Amino acid sequence: HSLCNAHILRDLIYIEEAFDAPWATKIRKLLVRAKKKKEQDPDLKSSYYTRVFNTFTKTIRPIIKGYDKKFKKTDEQRFAFALEKHKYLFLEFIKQPLVPFDNNQAERDLRMIKVKQKVSGCFRSQDHIHYFSRIRGYISTLRKNKQSILECLIDAFNEKPYIPMKGE
Structure with a gap:
């Protein structure tokens, strides 16, 4: 389980602009660099993780330590505390x-359920939601594994469904 870094990048940009926070810029650039490095080498060494983790922690620590409990937290401080709390994720x-x-x-993948709900008004039963989700999930798996959707659906109806192998 991990958290969505695309959302974090958006929040970091807000913190940068609203609070003129150089620490947010540093964290944002750190995450973007780590993403690019991961794209180049999916099997990164644990030493790289440790370096990023330590930089992440050192960058956030002054914001958290500078918090005075007498006052209400600002958005910047709340966000820094959330980053600190969930840094592993x-x-x-x-x-x-x-x-x-x-x-x-x-x-x-989940958006289609909301679109169907808005267009049709609702699902008629919990079973229909379940069937719809199973079919959408299967199609999503086919797409991710670069399979022909039509051919695989035909195979599934003929009781020969495509089942991806681990590492495929």
Whole structure:
């Protein structure tokens, strides 16, 4: 499980602009560099993760330590505390080859349910939601594995479904 870094990048840009926060710029650039490095080499060494993790932590620490409990937290401080709390989840994509930088694909997969709901008004039963989700999930898997959707659907109806192998 990891968190979506695309959302974090948007929030970091907001913090940079609203609070003129150089630490947010540094974190944003760190994440973007790590993403590019991961794209070049999906099996990064653990020493790279450690370097990024330490830089991430050192950059956020002054914002957190400078917080005075007498006053309400600003958006900048709240965000820094959230980054600190969930840093392992934000940086998981560096350690795990199969963990994506963002969850945009997962969001796209779920978006169709909302579109269908808006167009049709609703699903008639929980079973219909389940069937719709299973079919959409299967099609998404076919797409991710570069399979012919039509051919695989025909095969599935003929009781010979495509089942991806691990590492495929």
